[in-house]
Amino acid sequence: MSKQQLRRNIAKSDQFNRMGFKETREAAEGMMTKEFTSDMVKQMLENANTLVRGNVTIKLAKAYGFCWGVERAVAIAYETRKQYPDDRIWITNEIIHNPIVNQRMREMDIFFVPQEGMKKDLSGIQQRDVVVLPAFGATLEEMQYLNNLGCRIVDTTCPWVSKVWHTLERHRKASCTSIIHGKWKHEETVATSSFADAYLVVLNMDEAMYVTDYILNGGDKAHFLEKFKNAMSDGFDPDTDLDAVGIANQTTMLKSETTAIGKLFERTMMQKFGPAELTQHFVAYDTICDATQERQDAMYELLADKDSIDIMLVVGGFNSSNTSHLQEIAEHAGITSYWVDRPECIGAKNTILCRTSQGEEKVVEDWLPMRSVTIGLTSGASTPDKVVEDVLERVFMLSKLGQPSGA
Ligand code: SF4
Structure with missing residues (x-):
């Protein structure tokens, strides 16, 4: 039997769910809207993807942020928590590559399977547990193990x-x-x-x-x-x-x-x-996938007129592959680009903790010019808009503090 056939057989089991839970969908959507959406980003979309605050102009790429595959995976994880409020829930890996979203999973008492190097320890999972498979899938061996154990599997693998x-x-x-x-x-x-x-x-x-x-x-x-x-x-x-x-x-x-x-x-x-x-x-x-392509194309479009942009900000998890490629596009275009994964990367003394597409993490001082500046902005497919908003709030604050009047 082929490996695909083995996977299809597991997916046919009554214990296997890959559609999420209608009963808890509305409540999960409400939570996600509250936690992950951003009025600031909506405002930018209504204003030709542009936002001006004081000396800072932000130009947002046309395609950015949460893709539908990621949104779907996170929504199913929320639905699962609501559906099984009293059961122990595991996830075999990060649900998506974003530290803030994964932290939310922990706060909802969803356990992450321990991992050392490439080796995962599934031994803590018991038959009565619920196990969520993340957006980027799980191995056939993991699926077989969990299926044989008889636990309930909720598969959020992106189509x-x-x-x-x-x-x-x-x-x-x-x-x-x-x-x-x-x-x-x-x-x-x-x-x-x-x-x-x-x-x-x-x-x-x-x-x-x-x-x-x-x-x-x-x-x-x-x-x-x-x-x-x-x-x-x-x-x-x-x-x-x-x-x-x-x-x-x-x-x-x-x-x-x-x-x-x-x-x-x-x-x-x-x-x-x-x-x-x-x-x-x-x-x-x-x-x-279309989402990857659209975000990359939007970066090329934004940088086509790169003389109108002073610096780029790329927001997304440091282990997010699609975000690293957005950063790579900016680097290849020869524009100064800072990849950050959370608001705290922006320090109060005009420092920024950022990462290059080659994986080097560094702190750059005096990164934000204290004059009129235009910042190109994008975010990876696993980045909630709320994280982008929180990053921008720090940028605006920094710029404001740097003005001569301090006002
Ligand atoms: S980036 Fe593409 S493949 Fe990955 S979760 Fe999003 S839609 Fe799916």
Whole structure:
């Protein structure tokens, strides 16, 4: 039985819920509106995505913030808490990549499965418990374990992520190895790889070029196996498993890079096997999610006129992959950009704790010019508008305090 079939069988169980709970939906929506929406952001939307306060002008990207997959996952978690007020509820990972939302989960007495490195400890979960699977899914092994235990499973996996899993099934049927453009450690890619038979995860164009060079020219097999030791299926053999490949991705990668990697593999297979045999050696389906694409496109649009923006603010969890790519777009455009994950990143003495797309965290002093300044703004797909508002309030306060009159 294929891995997808195993997953479908688990999903058919009476103990498995992936639609949330109608009975508690209204109450959950009310809580989310109160906790996560922002009047300030609404005001910006009514004013051509612009807000002016004192010396600071904010220009908000056209697409930003909570995507529907994240909103749906958080809503289902809230519904679950309301539906089972007295039961013990677990979540197998962060519900989404936002520290403030995850903190809310803890405050609602939802327990996070302990994890050390890549290893999760599911042993605390008992049969009578409820277990929520996060927006970026869970591995087949976790699903099987929880199903065998007989606990109630509430699956919030985003349908865009499941779409990638279906794509892997198509690769399998076409006898192709799945080349997954993603970060092998990222929870979504860990879950996605668990549904693939033969797979190889490539992080970026450099790794993709290493692999395509091996396909065309061969190379040092031991070096290949060492390089991808954490990023390939058990028993992977680059001499035989790269004869036919299909492209898949972590849904939140930089779209332009996924597309370029797909084209590189297509060209490579064409070169090796010739155009007539290409379809037997290469398949690709578009699996970048719309929300990721829209936020990236909106960043390009905002930065098209980058001379009108002094600095960029990118708001989103530091472990959020889609947010890192928004920051990356700003960095590539050569604009000074600060990625923050919470209001407290903005210090009262004009400091900012921020992160680069390469993962370096640093504190920058005197980051906000004490003059008239225009700030481009976006937020990752797992960032509530309320967090954006709280960040902006600190920016406005800082600017106000920095004025000569102090007024
Ligand atoms: S970013 Fe895309 S794949 Fe991820 S949760 Fe949102 S809609 Fe789903």
